[in-house]
Amino acid sequence: RTLRWLWKAPLLASLAGIAYVGWGVYEERNPGPQVEPDPSKKTLVVLGTGWGSVSLLKKLDTEHYNVIVISPRNYFLFTPLLPSCTTGLIEHRSIMEPIRTILRHTKANVKFYEAEASSVDPERKVVRVLDTSEIRGDVIETEIPYDMLVVGVGAENATFGIPGxxxxxxxxxxxxxxxxxxxxxxxxxxxxxxxxxxxxxxxxxxxxxxxxxxxxxxxxxxxxxxxxxxxxxxxxxxxxxxxxxxxxxxxxxxxxxxxxxxxxxxxxxxxxxxxxxxxxxxxxxxxxxxxxxxxxxxxxxxxxxxxxxxxxxxxxxxAVRPVVKDLMDRIPAQKDSRRGLAVNEYLVVQGTRDIWAVGDCAVAGYAPTAQVAAQEGNFLAGLFNNMARTEVLEQRVRELSGSLNLEPGNAADISKEIEEHERQLRRIKDIKPFHYSxxxxxxxxxxxxxxxxxxxxxxxxxxxxxxxxxxxxxxxxxxxxxxxxxxxxxxxxxxxxxxxxxxxxx
Ligand code: FAD
Ligand code: NAI
Structure with missing residues (x-):
């Protein structure tokens, strides 16, 4: 009997593999309906479509924010296999994933602008963006306001000023x-x-x-x-x-x-x-x-x-990108940082309240790797989901507390519900700082x-x-x-x- 199962095991594993791949293909081709963003919610602007930003977007509950993604690259690049593309072992499109596909799979609609952020003004809370697309022949510059900003623009190549x-x-x-x-x-x-x-x-x-x-x-x-x-x-x-x-x-x-x-x-x-x-x-x-x-x-x-x-x-x-350098120059608390935006243990850019940084442009005490960027993006998604849930629960507690006097007959039920919400609030408010594994x-x-x-x-x-x-x-x-x-x-x-x-x- 054991032998019969042993014989069947590879067959079952293959069937499971085919089913897994089949499901993956089906899911990619048939995204579900998306809800339209609610204009009363906060605007979350995400700069970049690399490891940090995309890991955040994958886990973020986009229903809770108006999300806008800005990047000169309309795809995610799987960098670990990039050296194989230099010789044609792997064709370049095999390691690119269109951001449009990724964003089509989020719960709520996310706006994407293929453009480069040229500067961030933390006082006015706006990002200046440049669209340098060749199709129009000129450069279009505009401003995008944010309530919350995530900087995930990576780094550029270090040359140390060496001539040539x-x-x-x-x-x-x-x-x-x-x-x-x-x-x-x-x-x-x-x-x-x-x-x-x-x-x-x-x-x-x-x-x-x-x-x-x-x-x-x-x-x-x-x-x-x-x-x-x-x-x-x-x-x-x-x-x-x-x-x-x-x-x-x-x-x-x-x-x-x-x-x-x-x-x-x-x-x-x-x-x-x-x-x-x-x-x-x-x-x-x-x-x-x-x-x-x-x-x-x-x-x-x-x-x-x-x-x-x-x-x-x-x-x-x-090396640090110009947009990051410019932002660092505008924040006095960043004056001693050399390699990027110094962040605290919740990845908040030091000296700011509504700006977070992930990946190679952030200095959190870890090596600039995809692994770190991805974990930071995941962490921020969890943090933002929690922040949104906290707001919803607090609002509900306020409403329920207000109705306690109005509906004395239901006081026991309302108190129970308030207690339950407060218990949930205590749990989700207890957010641990980012820890890299x-x-x-x-x-x-x-x-x-x-x-x-x-x-x-x-x-x-x-x-x-x-x-x-x-x-x-x-x-x-x-x-x-x-x-x-x-x-x-x-x-x-x-x-x-x-x-x-x-x-x-x-
Ligand atoms: P990136 O992934 O570089 O993404 C930055 C994003 O920001 C891009 O979409 C870019 O277009 C966008 N951007 C740039 N400027 C602007 C702007 N002004 N405004 C808006 N958006 C902008 N790490 C590993 O852990 N394992 C590996 O095997 C590995 N292999 C690697 C192989 C190579 C060849 C290279 C180059 C790197 C490798 N790394 C690896 C390192 C890893 O790729 C980086 O650490 C990782 O990409 C950092 O992620 P990030 O999100 O910070 O930046
Ligand atoms: P790096 O910073 O890791 O290495 C650059 C090397 O260039 C250093 O060893 C430095 O001493 C040398 N160097 C600098 N100036 C020089 C000069 N003038 N002449 C001669 N040598 C000089 O840079 P790399 O390899 O681009 O990696 C960047 C980041 O991406 C790292 O954090 C790395 O861990 C990560 N990465 C990880 C990969 C992986 O895990 N397989 C693959 C590629 C990158």
């Missing part, structure tokens, strides 16, 4: 960046393969340099080397022995936020993959074809080097290997290799925004495995 970075390098933060890199890789390869190139020029074109050994730089270097090994090398064998990837990092090691054991594992895997790691090397200047850096040698001296490159990807972390860090390091520092029963569990790679894939697949994203990503993985990556340059 903005003009000559590619960043890796947005979909457009990944597309630019994908194009440029193939441009370098095709130009190097062109007739009559000097040996020096071929070497330059095929030298791919990555600056910054944080998770973005490491994951990109791994993906790039995979692309070369699995596809470019096979399709264009004449340039096979010239393609080189170099990773430059100012600190003594890559992945500084991972455990020592995983740093060593990553560095040794990169050596096997023939990725050159140059640590203790600080880039000082970038020109159109070269990168100039300074190596800190063990004897304390410094050596200047100049490396010719074909593609240079700049991944040196985050770290689930661990994961990074792909190339050749179907990944590293993971995972929190496990109050301890830490570090692992690296091919099994970790399977864990990495399944973890990120399960975290993809929608069933549609999940199916598209699986399809891309299978397609690339069977037919290779598409090397055509659009």
């Amino acid at each position: 970075v903005r003009e000559h390098t590619c960043f890796l933060k947005e979909i457009g960046d990944a597309q630019r890199i994908r194009k440029k890789i193939m441009d370098c390869v095709e130009t190097a393969a062109f007739k009559g190139q000097s040996q020096e020029e071929i070497d330059r074109l095929l030298h791919m340099v990555v600056v910054g050994g944080g998770p973005t730089g490491v994951e990109f270097a791994g993906e790039l080397q995979d692309f070369f090994e699995e596809d470019i090398k096979k399709l264009i064998p004449d340039i096979a022995d010239r393609f080189r990837v170099t990773l430059i990092e100012a600190l003594p090691n890559v992945l500084p936020s991972f455990s020592k054991q995983l740093i060593e594992y990553t560095e040794s895997t990169f050596k096997e993959e023939k990725i050159d790691i140059m640590t203790k090397t600080m880039v000082k200047k970038v020109t159109e074809k070269t990168v100039e850096a300074e190596i800190n040698k063990p004897d304390g001296t410094r050596e200047k080097i100049t490396l010719p490159y074909g593609l240079l990807v700049w991944a040196t972390g985050n 770290h689930q661990g860090s994961l990074a792909y390091i190339g050749s179907e290997k990944a590293v993971a520092d995972v929190s496990w029963f109050n301890g830490n569990f570090a692992s690296g290799g091919s099994l970790t790679f399977l864990f990495w894939r399944s973890a990120y697949l399960s975290m993809c925004f929608s069933t549609r994203n999940r199916l598209l990503v699986i399809n891309d993985w299978v397609k690339s495995k069977l037919f290779g990556r598409d090397v055509s340059r659009e």
Whole structure:
């Protein structure tokens, strides 16, 4: 009998899987009716459609507010799989989820404006927004008033003012960046393969340099080397022995936020993959074809080097966006904050009453990661839902208290109801401050290997290799925004495995 059930288990699991996917697809295609917002309710303006803002919108009870979302991007981007888009392993649309789809699934109608917030005036409680859409040919500027504001605009790329970075390098933060890199890789390869190139020029074109050994730089270097090994090398064998990837990092090691054991594992895997790691090397200047850096040698001296490159990807972390900087300058309590909007334990921007901040633009004492941003967004949704319920209950208690004298015959019932509401009020008013729960860090390091520092029963569990790679894939697949994203990503993985990556340059 047990054997018979064992035999049936995979069948039942498959049926459950199909039903789950089917339900996901049905739900996405058939959103329920939405109620119209009530103009007497407070206006909640949310800036951004990234991890922080979208996590908030997913959990927020939109019936309680007039919600307006403003972002220059009309989609959510699943950033953990962005490095895979640079080589075409995953197609970019597979990791984008239209904000319109997301907002169509909220309880009450939410307004969305595709525009950029240029400034926030906390005194007048208005956000100034710019619509820079090319379709009209001019820039439209307007103001949007708010009662409550959530700033979730993320961060921009840090360049530290190093000359040439903005003009000559590619960043890796947005979909457009990944597309630019994908194009440029193939441009370098095709130009190097062109007739009559000097040996020096071929070497330059095929030298791919990555600056910054944080998770973005490491994951990109791994993906790039995979692309070369699995596809470019096979399709264009004449340039096979010239393609080189170099990773430059100012600190003594890559992945500084991972455990020592995983740093060593990553560095040794990169050596096997023939990725050159140059640590203790600080880039000082970038020109159109070269990168100039300074190596800190063990004897304390410094050596200047100049490396010719074909593609240079700049991944040196985050900087504060101008809209955030402008807001910080308007709030005296923010004068000592450097890395973003300092928030209290309820994510309220310090020095303000009605502004909250989430994600990379907020300084709450945590690393700027998707995990933190998502948990902060969830927390705020809970907080706002509670605030709205509190108002409703308090209003009801006021009404009931007023009717106590008017309806003495019902006094017992009314008192009971008041008591019940007050009990609920005590419970929901007892809101705990935001607490981040770290689930661990994961990074792909190339050749179907990944590293993971995972929190496990109050301890830490570090692992690296091919099994970790399977864990990495399944973890990120399960975290993809929608069933549609999940199916598209699986399809891309299978397609690339069977037919290779598409090397055509659009
Ligand atoms: P974002 O997700 O960056 O969203 C910001 C939003 O604000 C965007 O919609 C943007 O268009 C909008 N915006 C920008 N300017 C304005 C403006 N002026 N007005 C209105 N809206 C504006 N973290 C992990 O935990 N795990 C990972 O595996 C991981 N992988 C990553 C891979 C890459 C390549 C990168 C770049 C980052 C990765 N991260 C990862 C970090 C993670 O993506 C960020 O921490 C996260 O996106 C921060 O969320 P956020 O909501 O603060 O900002
Ligand atoms: P980062 O800040 O983590 O790393 C940037 C690296 O660039 C640093 O190690 C720094 O020493 C180096 N650097 C700075 N200036 C330099 C210079 N002039 N020359 C050489 N090296 C220089 O930035 P990253 O990787 O973009 O990550 C940003 C955030 O996103 C981090 O919090 C990270 O944890 C998160 N993230 C997480 C991922 C994951 O969990 N898999 C993947 C990508 C990002």
